[in-house]
Amino acid sequence: DPKIIQKPKYLVAVTGSEKILICEQYLGHNAMYWYRQSAKKPLEFMFSYSYQKLMDNQTASSRFQPQSSKKNHLDLQITALKPDDSATYFCASSQSTANTGQLYFGEGSKLTVL
Amino acid sequence: GEKVEQHESTLSVREGDSAVINCTYTDTASSYFPWYKQEAGKSLHFVIDIRSNVDRKQSQRLIVLLDKKAKRFSLHITATQPEDSAIYFCAAKGSNYNVLYFGSGTKLTVEP
Numbered sequence: 633d634p635k636i637i638q639k640p641k642y643l644v645a646v647t648g649s650e651k652i653l654i655c656e657q658y659l660g661h662n663a664m665y666w667y668r669q670s671a672k673k674p675l676e677f678m679f680s681y682s683y684q685k686l687m688d689n690q691t692a693s694s695r696f697q698p699q700s701s702k703k704n705h706l707d708l709q710i711t712a713l714k715p716d717d718s719a720t721y722f723c724a725s726s727q728s729t730a731n732t733g734q735l736y737f738g739e740g741s742k743l744t745v746l
Numbered sequence: 747g748e749k750v751e752q753h754e755s756t757l758s759v760r761e762g763d764s765a766v767i768n769c770t771y772t773d774t775a776s777s778y779f780p781w782y783k784q785e786a787g788k789s790l791h792f793v794i795d796i797r798s799n800v801d802r803k804q805s806q807r808l809i810v811l812l813d814k815k816a817k818r819f820s821l822h823i824t825a826t827q828p829e830d831s832a833i834y835f836c837a838a839k840g841s842n843y844n845v846l847y848f849g850s851g852t853k854l855t856v857e858p
Contacts, residue, residue, distance in 0.1 A: 675790075677846070677847060688844040735782075
């Protein structure tokens, strides 16, 4: 059974629209992350959260907004979509950001922006 | 921030041979170096890691070496099998402990 659930698995959007990517983890972890994988940047860190607080943001654009309504949720809202946003977005979690434990990744949400 | 460079973008070996993937990093404070495997169309899975207090770690057919002076670490896969074929990513966690930085990936093909 997948312990990190990402929805939807695939989505297609038109330029200028808005989408929300859902992520829930059932590992009891306190830290959650978003990474983006595209042909240009194979695995790019976006955000890290610990106990629902933003710890690091390395996404240049404010069009990307993480939202954590519960400790085991970290959704990603993307507004004013551009074709360059096309990528697979991976949610991940770990016990905490501070320790050196492994990351667990979800199956990804593949976004195509037309 | 930390920059992780993965030197081989592709690597092809014959089944039974060894494969070596090399990575370098920039942050001297980096202390944790995991490796992840991504099979075609799938997500990433942890395979092995090494911490800066040791320079070698082995788990079955996987060996990780760490050279802190050279800021270099490598993954050795011995007695390769076709199911080892995947993209392997190295990563490093440095002074910014909130972020695990990844290399660009090495596509390993093990030919029968």
